[in-house]
Amino acid sequence: MSLTIGVDVGGTKVAAGVVDEQGKIVEKLKRNTPAASPGQTVQVISDVVTELTGQYQADAIGIGAAGFVDETRSTVRFAPNLAWRDEPLKEQVERRIGRPVVVENDANAAAWAEAKLGAAAGHTDVVLITVGTGIGAGFVLDGQLYRGRWGMAGEPGHYRVVPDGRLCGCGNRGCWEQYASGSALVAEAREFARRSPGGAIRLLQLGGGSAEQIDGPVVTEAAREGDAGALRCFDIVGRWLGAGLADLAAILDPGCFVIGGGVSEAGDLLLEPAKAAFDQCLTGRAYRQQAVIKLAELGADAGLIGAADLARHR
Amino acid sequence: MSLTIGVDVGGTKVAAGVVDEQGKIVEKLKRNTPAASPGQTVQVISDVVTELTGQYQADAIGIGAAGFVDETRSTVRFAPNLAWRDEPLKEQVERRIGRPVVVENDANAAAWAEAKLGAAAGHTDVVLITVGTGIGAGFVLDGQLYRGRWGMAGEPGHYRVVPDGRLCGCGNRGCWEQYASGSALVAEAREFARRSPGGAIRLLQLGGGSAEQIDGPVVTEAAREGDAGALRCFDIVGRWLGAGLADLAAILDPGCFVIGGGVSEAGDLLLEPAKAAFDQCLTGRAYRQQAVIKLAELGADAGLIGAADLARHR
Numbered sequence: 001m002s003l004t005i006g007v008d009v010g011g012t013k014v015a016a017g018v019v020d021e022q023g024k025i026v027e028k029l030k031r032n033t034p035a036a037s038p039g040q041t042v043q044v045i046s047d048v049v050t051e052l053t054g055q056y057q058a059d060a061i062g063i064g065a066a067g068f069v070d071e072t073r074s075t076v077r078f079a080p081n082l083a084w085r086d087e088p089l090k091e092q093v094e095r096r097i098g099r100p101v102v103v104e105n106d107a108n109a110a111a112w113a114e115a116k117l118g119a120a121a122g123h124t125d126v127v128l129i130t131v132g133t134g135i136g137a138g139f140v141l142d143g144q145l146y147r148g149r150w151g152m153a154g155e156p157g158h159y160r161v162v163p164d165g166r167l168c169g170c171g172n173r174g175c176w177e178q179y180a181s182g183s184a185l186v187a188e189a190r191e192f193a194r195r196s197p198g199g200a201i202r203l204l205q206l207g208g209g210s211a212e213q214i215d216g217p218v219v220t221e222a223a224r225e226g227d228a229g230a231l232r233c234f235d236i237v238g239r240w241l242g243a244g245l246a247d248l249a250a251i252l253d254p255g256c257f258v259i260g261g262g263v264s265e266a267g268d269l270l271l272e273p274a275k276a277a278f279d280q281c282l283t284g285r286a287y288r289q290q291a292v293i294k295l296a297e298l299g300a301d302a303g304l305i306g307a308a309d310l311a312r313h314r
Numbered sequence: 315m316s317l318t319i320g321v322d323v324g325g326t327k328v329a330a331g332v333v334d335e336q337g338k339i340v341e342k343l344k345r346n347t348p349a350a351s352p353g354q355t356v357q358v359i360s361d362v363v364t365e366l367t368g369q370y371q372a373d374a375i376g377i378g379a380a381g382f383v384d385e386t387r388s389t390v391r392f393a394p395n396l397a398w399r400d401e402p403l404k405e406q407v408e409r410r411i412g413r414p415v416v417v418e419n420d421a422n423a424a425a426w427a428e429a430k431l432g433a434a435a436g437h438t439d440v441v442l443i444t445v446g447t448g449i450g451a452g453f454v455l456d457g458q459l460y461r462g463r464w465g466m467a468g469e470p471g472h473y474r475v476v477p478d479g480r481l482c483g484c485g486n487r488g489c490w491e492q493y494a495s496g497s498a499l500v501a502e503a504r505e506f507a508r509r510s511p512g513g514a515i516r517l518l519q520l521g522g523g524s525a526e527q528i529d530g531p532v533v534t535e536a537a538r539e540g541d542a543g544a545l546r547c548f549d550i551v552g553r554w555l556g557a558g559l560a561d562l563a564a565i566l567d568p569g570c571f572v573i574g575g576g577v578s579e580a581g582d583l584l585l586e587p588a589k590a591a592f593d594q595c596l597t598g599r600a601y602r603q604q605a606v607i608k609l610a611e612l613g614a615d616a617g618l619i620g621a622a623d624l625a626r627h628r
Contacts, residue, residue: 146456148568152567158564159565163475251473251565253465255463281474283472287382288382
């Protein structure tokens with residue numbers, strides 16, 4: 001049984017695991033990310049990999065990083081939550097550990113994992129959408145990870161769904177992630193609580209009495225209890241999600257959409273309105289077959305597992 | 315020099331040509347399309363191919379058809395302007411002519427031609443957008459034609475750019491082609507002429523005095539003369555086009571966009587506002603390289619040339 005190591009580098013944690021050919025994690029370690037220091041982050045990655053290679057025979061290392069990775073899968077061009085700017089990550093880690101390294105965007109790595117070993121196993125054309133603070137994505141097309149000309153493909157969170165719409169962190173207005181993300185869900189609930197404290201009484205109770213303290217888990221908990229205001233928030237955000245999936249289907253015609261990320265833990269609260277909107281918005285729906293829309297199966301480990309598998313198939 | 319035959323089947327004309335390896339058309343024939351009769355259309359295609367194979371040694375035939383082609387590249391599922399419904403075109407033509415046939419969506423065939431032999435030669439990731447009555451598209455990704463799970467990929471004309479926007483022929487509202495096509499250009503000019511006949515005096519003169527008679531060539535002619543109203547129409551439609559290209563870049567990150575179709579004959583009148591809007595709308599523009607946006611080079615023959623080349627590389 002051949003083993004590889006996957007590393008998931010986020011803004012707060014570095015997670016590294018030894019993974020087998022079926023995607024099973026044999027051992028996993030976690031460290032804090034010294035996000036402000038590019039050099040220290042490289043060192044933490046190298047240290048945790050060295051610790052694992054001391055115990056296990058691993059052939060290669062895959063790193064999934066929360067940032068834009070260049071088309072040679074070597075350099076992190078820019079990472080919004082890390083200090084990396086044109087960081088030659090592959091070279092730096094290879095020099096320290098003496099084994100081959102593949103660097104990939106974390107959402108791409110997660111898409112690969114879900115397409116090959118997770119919810120979309122058996123599908124050749126897969127779109128992973130991670131619904132968290134923002135929207136991340138990765139595409140497996142014709143059985144291969146699609147990265148685009150410069151490694152920047154798979155950012156549908158920043159396609160425009162409303163002209164002159166809500167301001168986005170990217171500097172544009174009307175980006176999809178301002179309507180269909182966890183941030184949108186929370187913004188919707190807080191706005192509702194401010195405008196209609198009576199209707200939002202359960203949301204406010206769970207949020208400790210203040211609209212500003214309502215967060216994603218609060219909205220999910222209230223919705224699970226059947227609270228109408230919380231359910232309405234999921235309905236609004238889920239419908240934006242489904243309408244966007246219909247747009248992506250018009251463009252990419254995948255066989256399977258996989259929905260991951262923190263908000264996807266709400267399950268059908270998010271998926272039911274998304275599926276309803278998808279059915280309603282899909283162009284040519286009378287003349288085509290429809291993609292399945294499924295929840296992700298590999299959870300927070302998807303990036304790590306995908307990075308390890310990409311290292312195996314490098 | 316190996317030759318293949320390409321056939322472009324539209325709602326009014328069947329064009330067939332003998333094409334060499336460089337994409338040069340050695341001989342070309344045209345017939346009217348008996349669009350109301352599926353069987354007669356197949357017969358016309360077979361007849362024109364037989365006429366060409368009687369004169370030239372051709373190895374294979376590629377057919378580009380204005381419709382949805384299934385994932386096996388055999389059957390036309392549905393063609394808006396032809397009577398075909400689940401027409402097994404490949405089998406029917408092969409039976410009549412005794413040579414291998416490949417069937418492809420006409421915009422996909424055109425994208426292949428422009429990517430391999432036309433404006434985007436040398437690029438591996440290409441998006442062709444044809445701006446005509448509607449918007450057609452074809453994608454070459456990682457050097458291969460991307461067709462999607464069921465052959466329905468490449469319909470960005472029907473992704474939604476305005477929620478509850480203009481009604482589209484597909485039954486949805488707010489589709490891109492209602493804002494960035496030749497129909498949108500003409501609608502804009504006619505509306506302007508109705509609301510402001512004084513401002514639209516040149517458009518009305520060229521249109522024979524009636525707003526309803528203003529068509530695409532009229533708007534282009536007036537814009538070429540420098541007419542402010544006509545230029546404004548191109549500016550509006552070109553900006554919608556460029557904003558859509560920015561959305562597609564967020565999703566697909568191509569190295570090259572090729573703009574074809576009838577409206578693209580207006581050249582910079584369309585491309586300049588499109589490029590300006592693209593620059594303005596592209597997410598992460600400070601941290602990425604930008605796709606080039608070019609006019610198509612193969613004109614109305616792109617579908618025929620692409621079909622012939624796809625037959626060669628079947």
